[in-house]
Amino acid sequence: MSETLAELVRGLAAGQYSSVELVDASLGRIRRHADLNAFITVDEEAARAAAAAADQARAAGATGLLLGVPFAHKDIFCTAGMRTTCASRMLAGFVAPYDATVVARLRAHGAVTMGKTNMDEFAMGSSNETSYFGPVRNPWDRARVPGGSSGGSAAAVAAGLVPAATGTDTGGSIRQPAAFCGITGLKPSYGRVSRYGLIAFASSLDQAGPMARSAEDCAYVLAAMAGFDERDATASERPVDDYVGALSGDLAGLRIGVVREHFGAGLDGAIGSAILAALAEFERLGATLVDVSLPNSAASLPCYYVLAPAEASSNLARYDGVRYGYRATGYRDLEDMYKKTRGEGFGAEVKRRIMIGTYALSSGYYDAYYLKALKLRRLVADDFAAAFAQCDLIAGPTAPTTAFALGAKMDDPVSMYMNDIYTIPVNLAGLPALSMPAGFVGGLPVGLQLVGRYLDEARLLRAAHRYQQATDWHRRVPPLS
């Protein structure tokens, strides 16, 4: 399945194939490439039934934006009737009593849910190696990681198991795996997509978004996902743009800011060259490049590793072995039950982050850590505001390296955290950003990051779409049988 989602939408509408045929092809590929470990749960029966229903609806005259298209959800979105594990032992048998708003909306637009994709446990990780269900393998090189935390979704799309999937992005978890797997992934503005039913990691940073082959595909999926939801107190009430309609148009007059700080030490030189070549292509397409600076960018990483764990330590306090999820056996009393349940139910990285957050929020340390980080967050957001006075989009590398070997960074959490150095500032500021394929280094995909102004997803997608009309990096597929 190397077609893009947009092509499948048109093929279904033209009657070239049925949804049942597409879903069967998807199931066949999921089975054949099970060694990628991209899925935690697949429900063949439910997918076939939904496909048959979509074909019937179409025959009766129905048209849905994604009617009959095979689709997968990161296993962080609650799905009624299908288990939601967050890749944790804590929730290994959990079946949510309701659908996340994102899941309900995509289904209402006709998407057929194939299953739930693997991820880092509770979305904490950049390599998909912290999953209780084992690591995902990169379809371009099975000895390498797919990135994380949305690594299962990225690998599933790259390997053509499904044309598109949802991801979530707290510090780069859509964009970095999209870069490592050679697909297009969009983190929308904070508040653009509902977080209701998305298992919380860091509530002021979490955002759900589409992962697919192309920017056009992301426009289709975002159109189905986005919009106000009264069940998310931080959902934006501003009207949603016509993302698909906004794809047409040229780039004349577009000013792209190039961040000086993102081409310094730490960036693989060959990636830097690929990114500069992509920027030259944007110039040929009519855009103007301007130098911009994000002077506090380097402080983003330490700032994030206070704020995200602090919020996580609060959010994950709910896993106590009482109302749902895992409960340990052989405890002495209530406190011992809590401790054993949480000690056995969470993996090492989740525990590290809960402890960092607990420490940062504990009596006597609040000002030095949490308050300091909140102030740095404003400086980072102000940097973006100043840069956007000179440009319409900001461009640079998504990640400092290409996909690394499985196991290479598991012993050193700080070197793992460095993966997200270019993506984290965007979450702190709440802005929209995407990663798209922009070349190869050593046979592995390179991702270009584009950042937009708040709620300016339409412009972001148009620029990426125009680039993808002129290049074919997003068309490259890994050599799979």
Added chain:
Amino acid sequence: MNQKDIEKIAHLARLDVSEQECVSYAEDLSRILGLIEQMNAIATEHVAPMAQPETTALRFREDAVTMNGDPDRLLALAPACAHGLYLVPRVIE
């Protein structure tokens, strides 16, 4: 950070951590705190804290029930329940 610090934090976070784990967590958390200390390189005396992206003002809603209670379905998710109640170890003797 030493083993004692980890024991204290793990207790606050209600995490059971073995002695062996304490050693490796002490090392990991020390490294992470080393990263976090880099925050001090930037002066922030007159900067107002920012807790979340400042987009729209938080909304109020009517104080009304918006979900249908379905106690049996929710209780069915619990590791242990009986007579419509969650079961936990005895806390009052």
